[in-house]
Amino acid sequence: MSPVIMIVIFGISTLVGYKLINNVPSLLHTPLMSGMNALSGITILGALSATGAAVHTGNRLFGFFAIFLAMLNVSGGFGVTHRMLGMFRQKEVPK
């Protein structure tokens, strides 16, 4: 894939993301941030392909660590976001 296309993709996604996130009310900024945080764990895709292709043992071990960290980021991020969003209730739940 040519560098130009990659930079264009980066630019477009940044702009679209900016537009969409602008609509999120400040009420939800903490879950928004933790959700975005989970998304930044998407780097696990890179970790998987790089580790899968790695020949040197050292690199492979490093890669395992990266997969673990990225997956921790993804699952932890989505987990806390889900938990927080569940707390936003409109009416009181009878106890």
Added chain:
Amino acid sequence: MSDMVYYVLCGFLVLGVLCGIALMSKVKYSVKGNLLSSICVTLAILVTLYKYNLLSDFALWICIIAGLVVGLWGAYKVKMINMPQTVAILNGFGGAASAIVASISLLESQTIGVFSYITGGLALSVGVVTLIGSLVAAGKLQGLLPQKPVVWKKHSFILSMSLLITVISVLAIAFTGADRTILFGMVFFCLVTSGFFGVAFTVRVGGADMPITISLLNSLSGVAGAVAGMVISDPLLIAVGGVVGASGLLLTQVMCKAMNRPLSDILLGKSTVNSQNISHGYSGNAVKNESVQKPQESIKPEKGIHKTDPAMILSTAKKVIIVPGYGMALAQAQEQVKQLTDKLEDKGAEVLFAVHPVAGRMPGHMNVLLCEVDIPYDRLCEMDDINPQIAECDVVLVIGANDVVNPAANTAVGTPIYGMPVLEVDKARHIIICNYDLKPGYAGVENPLYYRKEGVTLLLGDAKDTIKKLISQV
């Protein structure tokens, strides 16, 4: 899988993630939005495994499952007040993963182009800055590191120099070529300088400026992912990383605007310098410290206290606005605040919460803390919506907030908070302030409300006890 099919799939997955974010703009749909995003990421992982024929690579699955289990367990366990440092730590992990991906790509293949070398160096550098910066930020938030800004001698000079050296080291990687030994050395050098830069830029950010730092680190972790995506030519990584980068940047802007401070000032630790010698009323230790002179005695009993009994005012009020601050969270008084709210509502009063954008230690933190104790989210009002209502309410109850209600922000030229938009509680008919003491807030600016003779009742001490007392009297 052909590249074309993969790109189309990537397009759909990015669209899914974007829809997930779009759903977050309404509270009602936000849970579904989050689920949609998480499903897209899961699918992306499976697609990647399939594309590179890795579905049978057992070791990868073990790592994935280990990360999944630990992550979900942590997410289930963490306390809401610790959310800022949790997000910071998770951020750091994402940055670290990106840095590792970049270094593997750099060290593994001999025949990558200059573009990949540059992006590889960049991803490594940004990833390491994110990791180290997040660890320092989390350490400060958790109280493991001093919360006050740490300023070294010639800090600005050191910071600029380390940034310069980091940039040079990234370029050096690009022009090293394929010699593995030299390349390895360069990668290591880049790692060290980036790490140093990460420390240098976060140590001098103070506790209350953390919302901005965390937003910025969030943005960086996205950028690191996007650049790592460029190294391995993965459009999905680039697109999602870009979205995360944009979100962090936007939140950083929102926070800066809410504090009326340029980003550069916060990164350079400028405005916090004034308050360095003032002990912060908000710092965790001060709240717990029993040796602190109990302020109740030191203040002349206000004449007003007799004629304006706070419990009386609250009992008869028709409309009450509560301003929660980080002090409430430190005292863990949310549950009591909820009880007080219920009691007032039973008496027929309307209770609203005025939440300042920077209340808490990360954007929107206060909302989460209040929702945790079952306060309905439609009672939580943003500053611009609630300010016009303050004049018409019967009483404002300030709990553990100081700078965000300080009218000096409009008048005290030259102070750190000058020009910062605040909640205009001084327009209320009556103000009840439940703060720990009369010390200035984090910004170190005296609050003239404390010395106002009329319409202000001060209830000093631990917010939990104060509110309990109020509940019993109302």
